[in-house]
Amino acid sequence: MFALPLDDHAQLRPLEPWQAQEFLDHIERARPTVDPWIPWATRSTDLESATAVLQRYADDQARDAGRIYGIWLDGVLVGGVMFRLFDAAVGVCEIGCWLEAAGEGRGLVHRASRVLIDWAFRERGMSRVEWRTTPANERSREAARRLGMSLDGVLRQTYPYRGVRQDSEVWSVLAGEWLGQEAPAAG
Numbered sequence: 001m002f003a004l005p006l007d008d009h010a011q012l013r014p015l016e017p018w019q020a021q022e023f024l025d026h027i028e029r030a031r032p033t034v035d036p037w038i039p040w041a042t043r044s045t046d047l048e049s050a051t052a053v054l055q056r057y058a059d060d061q062a063r064d065a066g067r068i069y070g071i072w073l074d075g076v077l078v079g080g081v082m083f084r085l086f087d088a089a090v091g092v093c094e095i096g097c098w099l100e101a102a103g104e105g106r107g108l109v110h111r112a113s114r115v116l117i118d119w120a121f122r123e124r125g126m127s128r129v130e131w132r133t134t135p136a137n138e139r140s141r142e143a144a145r146r147l148g149m150s151l152d153g154v155l156r157q158t159y160p161y162r163g164v165r166q167d168s169e170v171w172s173v174l175a176g177e178w179l180g181q182e183a184p185a186a187g
């Protein structure tokens with residue numbers, strides 16, 4: 001297994017089904033800050049449901065369609081980042097994040113997200129990395145902004161969550177922007 005240092009106390013590592021109990025314990029601590037925004041956090045209420053979330057990402061990774069990574073601070077899982085969607089054939093992926101209060105204010109999500117974006121562009125040749133959030137999630141919107149993403153627009157009432165149709169902001173960064181290259185001419 002690999003571990004990438006994010007700072008002197010934090011690491012980015014794969015998050016796998018065998019870690020479901022640790023993941024569930026973390027989600028219980030994170031619930032006040034992530035439950036309003038992340039449907040799978042709402043559904044992760046016992047070991048079986050937490051395992052199912054991690055297994056879905058393991059299956060996605062096996063199909064090259066998504067991945068999930070945890071952020072550990074001083075050996076404790078405090079958050080993570082993921083490729084929620086990953087379409088190598090089209091060259092577009094979507095990243096997302098979550099963090100419990102114990103990890104806030106350290107720039108961990110920013111550094112972890114940069115690792116994923118950089119890998120998507122440099123190693124996988126993606127053309128576009130997206131970040132989707134509800135307009136009400138100001139912390140997520142600020143994270144996208146700090147990563148240098150541009151707001152492409154708002155998709156109105158795109159999905160139901162807790163009985164309410166939610167809007168979805170679409171943020172993105174393009175390979176040329178991230179890698180400091182000029183965009184190719186339209187042709």
